[in-house]
Amino acid sequence: MTAGTATFLEPAKRRGTGNVAVALLLPIALVNAVGFIWPILNLAGLSIREALPGGGIGENFTAANWSGLLGDGFYIDLIVNSLVVSLTITLLTLLVSYPIALYLHRATGAWKSFLTVLVISPLLTSAVVRTYGWIALLSDTGPVVKAMTALGIPAPRLMFNTTGVVIGLTEILMPYMILALMAGFGRLDPRVEEAASTLGARPFAVFRRVVLPLTAPGIALGCLLCFVLAVSSFITPKLMGGGRVFLLATEIYDQAIVTLNWPLAATLSVLVLVIFGAALVLYSRAMRLLEQG
Known part of the structure; x- marks a missing residue:
């Protein structure tokens, strides 16, 4: 083959490769368009x-829904309360799950496999069942309140309020946080910790300056996942809140099913999607900063 022939065939090869790529991507693009993009556009039009x-549902288009939502104090409080509760749940889930994930990352052999199965096992049980289990534990006649009363500790009300919702969702989201943290712990090398200790760093200094920065990608991923799940959670806030805790997901249900x-x-659903988008943007920027640092 001469050089001129090769030069002539090169664009054809590129076109053939491009056609194959389009053919491979077309099915998933159609699935996303029908199953994701079209419903979102339909939802935005309905709003x-x-x-x-x-x-x-009237035929006329109006901005009254958005103006009423952003101009009503109830909905402003609803948005702020949803964000605060979701961020609180995310932070508590991180604090409780991080030591477990770190221990699992450092474990080896059959012990690590056994503990990993224990972490994953709650996901095999419905969130409804786990929520009713927390209702039985935290009710006024449950074992937690009875134990606190027997010890002479003033027992606060743990059910049908924000406290119960936070406790229930924190436990329910722990497996997701642990798995996300473990997925992001790939850069954590025990030899780096040993080197820092050899150079005279104390355990807390090793954790603060070595372990925490190397596990930051896992922390960011776990926080994103748990925040999104907390904002969109409906079953646990509805049951453990007893209709007294107003969040975005429960309000969407009430407006769609009760008020019609x-x-x-x-x-409200489009607003939740906007919040998800903002969370993804913050996550992307955080990951970019971590890669640059």
Whole structure:
């Protein structure tokens, strides 16, 4: 083959490779368009439709849903409370899960496999069942309150309030946080910790200056995952909140099923998607800073 022929065939090869790539990507692109993009666009369109009495959806487009949402003190408090509760749950889940994930990362052999199975096993049980288990534990007649009373400790109310929701969701989200942390602990090399200790660093200094920076990607991933799950969680806040804890997910349910105000429910759903997008942007920037650092 001459040099001129090779030069002539090169664009054809590139076109053939491009066609194959398009053919391979087309099915998943169609699935995403039908199963993800189209429903989101439909939801966004529904959020600017007028709500008719009795649960009807009007034909006219209006910005009243958005203006009413952003101008109503109840919904502003609802958004702020949802963000605060979700961030609190994320932080508590991280604090409880980090030592477990770190221990699992350092474990070896059959012991590590056994502990990993224990961590994953709660995911095999429905969140509804686990929530009812927490209701039985934290109720006024449950073992937790009885034990505190027997010890002479004033027992606070642990059910049908934000405290119960935070406790329940923290435990429910722990497996997700632990698995995400372990997935991000790949850069943590025990030899680096040993080198820092050999150079005279105390255990806390080793953790602060070696372990924590190397495990930061796992922390960021786990926090993103748990925050998104906490914001969108419905079952646990509905059951353990007893209708007294108002969050975005529970309000969407009430507007769609109880009040039958579908446009407002769609508006709140789009707002949740915006929050998810903002969380992804923050996660991307955090990962970029970690890679640069």
